[in-house]
Amino acid sequence: MSTEKKSEILLVGLGAIGTIYAYVLQASGLANVTVVARSNYDVAKGSGIHIKSLKFGNHPGWKPDNVVASIAEAATKQYDYVIVTTKLVPELLTTPQLLEPFLTAPYIDSFEQPVYVLAQNGLEIEQDLYDAVAALGKTPKILPCALQIGCSLVDNVVEHLTGENIIIGFHRPNDYLTATNTADxxxxxxxxxxILKTGGSDARGVPDIPRYKFHKNVGNCTLVSTTVLTGYFLSAFLRQPPTNEGDYTEYLHPRNKDKVEQYTIAEFKGLVKENLDVAKAIGFPSTADCLPPTMADDTIATMRGMFANPAVKDGLMTSTQRDCASNLPMEVEVILGSVVRLAEKFQVDIPRIRMAYAMILVKQNQIFRLKGVKA
Structure with missing residues (x-):
């Protein structure tokens, strides 16, 4: 029997993605996993969560090793890694505010700072936490991630198909292009x-994580712009009418199909191209697997192929589209605003993204009003 010491890992956020990766970490047998579950604490402690995954298996009533209701409750021991999987809306709560118990006494008087892993959407999300750790006189170790995974959590059931990979690397302030890691x-x-791979994940570490984060955000930026402003997923302008009535109900209606194909798809591709223009100005190399010049056409072709399958039913939504429809705060700043600010920094003209950002800001503003957010 191995006596190798297990890593101590805290995972913050037991949503769909948090549940999948808490399961992966625990399944590895290499980590003691503690999960901060706020809204679903009682379920996680009680009946558990049903994981239905074609990749990771069917697990009714799955529970983490240890569940706590708050970060403060968790901040009582040394962790090797603190992994954050929560939605990031910095207008309401910054990452240092979320993780305050780890950045203040009594924790900082008794324990070393962990490695912080940010498994979240968006760009330029690492620096405030980096600065907060540095202000303690410690060397920050902040690992942003680029995730490719589609999963959902409804009624305590996490559904996930087969696609999953996570790319991880070190954040370096104002450094987008370093292509080698130090030994440490x-x-x-x-x-x-x-740990992740042993648990079944397709995980890899890279030295140039900003490039992979940007690649992931191209899709998010384009999909958020399109779905939030139209209120429809891409099936509304890429899917052909069903051969058999009732297979699905959301598709491109023949009446003005030619105009949608002429203008809407062109603007969708234009959103992708503007992102790629920013990537080029930053200096990111273009490769087949990351920021290829064919990314716009590739995305459309992939979506058309997916929607050609009648088994793909209605109801697909981006998480931000779902938030907007439910009047919940959206990840506008980290997905769209970050690209606008990078474009300003590197002097790139991105009129489509700026327009989308400007309009969605109004939706965000009114969600804040409806939620009674303090000024």
């Missing part, structure tokens, strides 16, 4: 990705 950085990445 590589050792940390090797340790964390080994």
């Amino acid at each position: 950085e590589q050792a940390t990445l090797d340790d964390l990705t080994n």
